[in-house]
Amino acid sequence: MYAQVIVDVAHSEVDKIFEYSCPDDVKVGCRVKVPFGSRTLDGFVVGLSRTTDYPPEKVKSISSVFDELPALVPECFSLMERISSRFKVPKAVALRLFLPSEMRRGAVREIYKKYAKLGDMSVPISKTAKKQAEILEFLKDKPEYDYTRLCESFGRAAVNALEAKGAIVCERRRVMRDPFKGDEKTEPAKTLTPAQSAAVESVESVNKRVHLLHGVTGSGKTEIYLQLIAREIAKGKTAIFLVPEISLTPQMLAQLRARFKGEAAIMHSGLSAGERFDEWWRLRSGEAKIAIGARSAVFAPLENLGVIIVDEEHDASYQSETAPRYSTAEIARMRAEYNDCKLVLGSATPSVESFRLAREGVYNLISLPDRINARPLPEMIIADMRKEARRGNGSIFSLALREELDAALSAGNQAIIFLNRRGYSQKVVCRDCGYVAKCEQCDVTLTYHSEENCLKCHYCGNRYRMLPACPECGGMHIRYAGTGTQKIVSELTELFPSARIIRMDNDTVSGKDGHYKILSKFGKKEADILVGTQMIAKGHDFPSVTLVGVLDADMSLHFEDYRSGERTFQLITQVSGRSGRAEESGKVVLQTYCPENYILRYAVNYDYYGFYENEVRLRKATFYPPFALIVRVMATGTDKDLTVSALKGVFTEIDGLRQRDPAEFLFLNRMSSPVKKIQGKYRYQVLARLKSDVHLKEIYETAAKYTGKDVLVYVEENPSNLS
Numbered sequence: 058m059y060a061q062v063i064v065d066v067a068h069s070e071v072d073k074i075f076e077y078s079c080p081d082d083v084k085v086g087c088r089v090k091v092p093f094g095s096r097t098l099d100g101f102v103v104g105l106s107r108t109t110d111y112p113p114e115k116v117k118s119i120s121s122v123f124d125e126l127p128a129l130v131p132e133c134f135s136l137m138e139r140i141s142s143r144f145k146v147p148k149a150v151a152l153r154l155f156l157p158s159e160m161r162r163g164a165v166r167e168i169y170k171k172y173a174k175l176g177d178m179s180v181p182i183s184k185t186a187k188k189q190a191e192i193l194e195f196l197k198d199k200p201e202y203d204y205t206r207l208c209e210s211f212g213r214a215a216v217n218a219l220e221a222k223g224a225i226v227c228e229r230r231r232v233m234r235d236p237f238k239g240d241e242k243t244e245p246a247k248t249l250t251p252a253q254s255a256a257v258e259s260v261e262s263v264n265k266r267v268h269l270l271h272g273v274t275g276s277g278k279t280e281i282y283l284q285l286i287a288r289e290i291a292k293g294k295t296a297i298f299l300v301p302e303i304s305l306t307p308q309m310l311a312q313l314r315a316r317f318k319g320e321a322a323i324m325h326s327g328l329s330a331g332e333r334f335d336e337w338w339r340l341r342s343g344e345a346k347i348a349i350g351a352r353s354a355v356f357a358p359l360e361n362l363g364v365i366i367v368d369e370e371h372d373a374s375y376q377s378e379t380a381p382r383y384s385t386a387e388i389a390r391m392r393a394e395y396n397d398c399k400l401v402l403g404s405a406t407p408s409v410e411s412f413r414l415a416r417e418g419v420y421n422l423i424s425l426p427d428r429i430n431a432r433p434l435p436e437m438i439i440a441d442m443r444k445e446a447r448r449g450n451g452s453i454f455s456l457a458l459r460e461e462l463d464a465a466l467s468a469g470n471q472a473i474i475f476l477n478r479r480g481y482s483q484k485v486v487c488r489d490c491g492y493v494a495k496c497e498q499c500d501v502t503l504t505y506h507s508e509e510n511c512l513k514c515h516y517c518g519n520r521y522r523m524l525p526a527c528p529e530c531g532g533m534h535i536r537y538a539g540t541g542t543q544k545i546v547s548e549l550t551e552l553f554p555s556a557r558i559i560r561m562d563n564d565t566v567s568g569k570d571g572h573y574k575i576l577s578k579f580g581k582k583e584a585d586i587l588v589g590t591q592m593i594a595k596g597h598d599f600p601s602v603t604l605v606g607v608l609d610a611d612m613s614l615h616f617e618d619y620r621s622g623e624r625t626f627q628l629i630t631q632v633s634g635r636s637g638r639a640e641e642s643g644k645v646v647l648q649t650y651c652p653e654n655y656i657l658r659y660a661v662n663y664d665y666y667g668f669y670e671n672e673v674r675l676r677k678a679t680f681y682p683p684f685a686l687i688v689r690v691m692a693t694g695t696d697k698d699l700t701v702s703a704l705k706g707v708f709t710e711i712d713g714l715r716q717r718d719p720a721e722f723l724f725l726n727r728m729s730s731p732v733k734k735i736q737g738k739y740r741y742q743v744l745a746r747l748k749s750d751v752h753l754k755e756i757y758e759t760a761a762k763y764t765g766k767d768v769l770v771y772v773e774e775n776p777s778n779l780s
């Protein structure tokens with residue numbers, strides 16, 4: 058037999074198929090080791106043949122085969138072709154997406170355990186072999202017993218002697234590391250409301266590939282997903298369920314485990330490498346049929362998919378920020394086409410792009426305008442912070458928010474205070490000369506962390522000692538500007554001394570289950586107020602929360618990004634959706650410096666349609682996505698001159714495209730990136746706005762051409778972060 062092999066090297070020069078001779082039992086999809094020049098490399102078998110076009114004596118043979126069951130499912134090869142041609146990455150890089158990284162490095166292995174049980178009882182045991190008799194007695198009423206522990210108790214010699222005689226038989230079996238041991242709750246399916254049933258029926262009966270489930274927060278989308286999955290499982294199919302950031306949604310996980318038990322496998326970065334590997338393997342071997350996870354779970358090793366679900370489809374985390382820079386929905390669509398199955402996108406605030414496709418009839422649009430049991434959406438109160446300042450209120454909290462907090466706490470309810478920015482954004486400024494402390498490796502402002510009394514860079518994680526004096530002018534008037542979650546907590550503690558307050562942001566969350574601990578503490582009502590950043594906006598369901606305060610509702614409006622309005626609308630709707638989800642109705646206080654802003658007005662009125670119509674009109678008039686394509690080509694490297702010259706080359710080629718087809722280019726320029734350096738690497742970029750994607754392939758090819766060992770050049774489409 059001859060095997061066609063792709064070697065696991067991310068380099069365009071070896072991005073070909075090589076041929077090796079191999080034993081007859083090798084299967085397509087197996088991982089192998091192959092001789093390559095003077096080295097031995099890992100590779101993937103992508104095809105097999107009886108004959109070869111090369112002179113057989115010149116064909117080398119495979120060194121070893123890893124898998125009995127091929128690690129790669131057949132679908133991988135079709136997706137590999139599509140991904141590598143779409144994003145101009147080597148085929149090996151595309152294949153890697155389908156394997157857990159710990160498996161590639163060979164860092165974890167499956168665990169095997171040996172078990173012993175009674176065998177042939179007619180075998181004579183010598184009278185002097187006391188231990189052997191004891192072992193037989195011990196095993197008498199046991200179906201089997203752990204071999205290692207048996208040896209520990211009775212001695213290896215006695216155990217082995219019995220095994221050799223056949224008086225006991227031993228068997229080596231694979232055991233799975235179960236990350237959810239002891240989590241044995243069971244939960245039956247809920248009876249669907251008429252609106253939920255109609256949604257499920259619509260997905261089943263409407264003959265379209267993609268379905269957009271637009272349901273307000275608390276409309277019961279989760280139950281719809283679960284029942285869609287259950288129906289496919291009953292038909293003998295499999296399912297993928299994607300959520301934005303799985304560690305932030307422990308309740309969702311608990312719910313899925315309670316409903317589907319061992320049929321669900323969780324692909325979760327918080328698991329240990331071994332657990333992750335075993336969960337992956339449970340999917341590959343067919344033991345588990347439902348893959349649940351964040352972005353990368355779209356590559357779950359499942360065959361025969363019945364449905365793919367993308368919850369909170371608008372979320373920015375679905376965009377990959379490393380090569381290949383895919384959008385999860387696009388990959389999900391490829392898989393849905395391959396498997397001829399349904400793709401369900403769900404959100405309370407669908408992205409403008411998706412909603413437009415639904416409006417135009419490309420997607421099946423399913424709307425759930427009401428909360429479960431007709432519970433009201435929370436009442437929105439706008440607090441104009443300019444007026445507060447004029448009234449002499451210099452605090453972070455408006456009068457309205459203080460009163461509502463007081464009311465919620467007195468009634469024994471819980472509150473969430475949301476800060477619309479990351480971490481603790483206190484920068485360090487010298488009042489004498491205006492010096493601002495920056496990271497040495499990155500072109501970004503450092504942030505002060507009072508708990509550790511140090512300065513941190515949020516891009517590379519570097520820490521710096523607090524400055525006793527200004528390094529520029531020697532002045533002693535160092536000041537901290539800005540508001541962070543720590544400051545909010547300390548002000549809250551002064552205002553409400555008896556309230557129990559917990560904080561959740563990138564600094565308080567660490568370790569495997571950091572999020573889970575904080576969220577479950579709050580869920581068990583061991584705290585009254587939860588203070589946090591973006592991470593607390595996502596789909597939590599805390600029944601006792603009746604108040605949500607958004608401290609700077611307009612903050613994200615000021616980012617220079619065509620999507621800032623959309624992001625603000627989504628964020629306000631999502632955080633507000635945490636309030637009043639159970640019996641008691643909820644309230645939301647939005648603090649803002651621009652209450653007249655149209656985005657805020659649509660958000661306050663829960664007017665997604667108004668927001669959408671307005672946004673689409675604006676983008677159409679100004680030629681922004683979905684009416685255009687924004688492309689950023691980034692060159693980064695540690696050598697400034699090489700980086701600049703690579704970028705120049707890229708620009709010249711793209712400019713050549715423009716000269717040949719000027720009508721396609723709405724905008725083209727090159728510049729240093731807003732953040733000029735990250736982790737010691739310079740960043741220069743070409744920014745283009747195109748009427749369509751007709752030249753996209755050429756742009757990817759240009760980037761690949763200028764990527765070398767010193768400079769990395771990559772393409773981003775409609776990037777959500779332009780820093």
Ligand code: ADP
Nearest residue numbers: 247248249250274275276277278279280429598
């Ligand atoms: P969404 O994901 O749309 O924000 P959820 O799925 O979290 O909404 O549902 C909101 C609440 O309604 C949850 O507490 C959920 O348990 C409850 N719920 C959902 N469907 C039903 C149903 N059919 N019957 C009773 N309660 C339901």
Ligand code: ZN
Nearest residue numbers: 496499514517
């Ligand atoms: Zn840094």
